[in-house]
Amino acid sequence: MLGIFGGSGFYKFLDNVKEVEVETEFGKPSDKIFIGEYKGKKVAFLPRHSRAHNFPPHKIPYKANIAAFKKLGVRQIIAPCASGSLAPNIKPGDFVVCNQFVNFTWGRDDTFFHGSSHPRNYEISTNSTKDSDNVIARLDRAIQDGPSVDSPVEPANNSWWNKVAHISCAEPYCRYLSDLIFEVCQNLRMPVHKDKTVVVINGPRFSTKGESRFFSEQDWDVINMTQYPEAILAREAEICYAAVALITDYDAGLEGNPDIKPVTLDEVLKVFNENNEKIKKALFEVIDKIDENRDCPCHKALEGAVIS
Ligand SMILES: [Zn+2]
Numbered sequence: 001m002l003g004i005f006g007g008s009g010f011y012k013f014l015d016n017v018k019e020v021e022v023e024t025e026f027g028k029p030s031d032k033i034f035i036g037e038y039k040g041k042k043v044a045f046l047p048r049h050s051r052a053h054n055f056p057p058h059k060i061p062y063k064a065n066i067a068a069f070k071k072l073g074v075r076q077i078i079a080p081c082a083s084g085s086l087a088p089n090i091k092p093g094d095f096v097v098c099n100q101f102v103n104f105t106w107g108r109d110d111t112f113f114h115g116s117s118h119p120r121n122y123e124i125s126t127n128s129t130k131d132s133d134n135v136i137a138r139l140d141r142a143i144q145d146g147p148s149v150d151s152p153v154e155p156a157n158n159s160w161w162n163k164v165a166h167i168s169c170a171e172p173y174c175r176y177l178s179d180l181i182f183e184v185c186q187n188l189r190m191p192v193h194k195d196k197t198v199v200v201i202n203g204p205r206f207s208t209k210g211e212s213r214f215f216s217e218q219d220w221d222v223i224n225m226t227q228y229p230e231a232i233l234a235r236e237a238e239i240c241y242a243a244v245a246l247i248t249d250y251d252a253g254l255e256g257n258p259d260i261k262p263v264t265l266d267e268v269l270k271v272f273n274e275n276n277e278k279i280k281k282a283l284f285e286v287i288d289k290i291d292e293n294r295d296c297p298c299h300k301a302l303e304g305a306v307i308s
Helices: 008-013 062-072 130-145 175-187 209-217 227-236 265-289 297-304
Strands: 002-004 015-020 033-038 041-045 076-085 095-104 192-201 222-224 240-250
Touching: 033 062, 033 265, 041 265, 062 227, 076 175, 076 227, 076 265, 095 175, 095 227, 095 265, 175 192, 175 240, 175 265, 192 227, 192 240, 222 240, 227 240, 227 297, 240 265, 240 297
Parallel strands: 002 041, 002 076, 076 240, 095 192, 192 222
Antiparallel strands: 015 033, 033 041, 076 222, 095 240
């Protein structure tokens, strides 16, 4: 089954749609998941911010989202994401298939592999200091309340990912899926770029001009708040994952660049709506063309990992 981190606009095009609630050992995903069929292929949709858009980027339950897809049998994920441009030649309205990320987020629970020595597994000693009592109480609360950025929730002791693993991240995106998205966008005559680098910032605030100029000067291409840890968690779960960035505007650091005309809010919204229509078309084309049963190195990502 193919999984898409996408919004509600898709369901009306699908057959046999059902809404499922999935529980995972990492808590609930952002929303219920819609599963439907398109040309006989099953597709699952999950809006990463929820339909009510009540998860800001730093609070999205990334682990539960990926674990829910895994539980449903999703083998391939396509992740459209709104992004800003850091390069004059990548214009609002363009689409960008990323092949690298640079992570500037902090404090997010970014691995399934916390090992078995997590403080949750320590016995509470009667001699423990006040501070360590607080830590254990906080973790216990987190386990009851579900996942949060501050206190990652651990899987049960017998889980296969209750281990230590160092996974390769040199090529974090699935080559097959990325190439397929690029080809489809090209065939639809959409303005599309490939093999670009996305900088991921923590948000929810945008970058200062100084930060944005620094990112542009590194020759990084687009900027976003959700690609990390979503991409690498998918790899840890051995699911193919590809991202397509929908460029809404130029980032702050490009202001004043003589090659760039200032963008108004009206233009941003117009671009956003047009982008949504185009990406919808592209995704249905991808669903049509995708080889769901294809074996991919992504499905064996843990074979190459150092595990103990
Ligand atoms: Zn793959």
